[in-house]
Amino acid sequence: KAGVTQTPRYLIKTRGQQVTLSCSPISGHRSVSWYQQTPGQGLQFLFEYFSETQRNKGNFPGRFSGRQFSNSRSEMNVSTLELGDSALYLCASSLTVNQPQHFGDGTRLSIL
């Protein structure tokens, strides 16, 4: 069974640009969560989607958004990129809500 797949693995952008990251969950998993990981702040929750609906949102500015498609695949978008957005963005999927989360290997986003 394939794991959580995140694309691209690495991305370099400049300030002010926008970026879209993609996540394909484990087959059959309907819940997808996104996290930001940085050396200074650790792992921080961004948002969670289930059945195309955002269930929870972390404490991030509106520049961070996401969506989930009918096949459970998810995308997150960051607009007007700032230097501080440089981080590893992790996607996790679970069968449904309140089930163990399984992570992808992340997208490393670097802002120049």
Added chain:
Amino acid sequence: QQQVKQSPQSLIVQKGGISIINCAYENTAFDYFPWYQQFPGKGPALLIAIRPDVSEKKEGRFTISFNKSAKQFSLHIMDSQPGDSATYFCAASSGSNYQLIWGAGTKLIIKP
């Protein structure tokens, strides 16, 4: 009250020894406590998890001890091996809001 405090920040253990990592929480609504293992360049991988209705859970060399009254839980790695060298994260969530709150992580090094 949402914090999960993890210690130590780093840990060096001899091969064959016992590695112990501790976490403490304040939110009594938390009812799910997973531990994740993360290798460089990889996403966190679920190692073992516990719910507050049991005080201990063992899977192979990994054991979670849970003290509900003290609001603490710990990970014990028996017969630690060099391959266990990784960063370990504790986390917690509540059933009403399955959003993982993460500890800051412990970098574990097992010396051969």
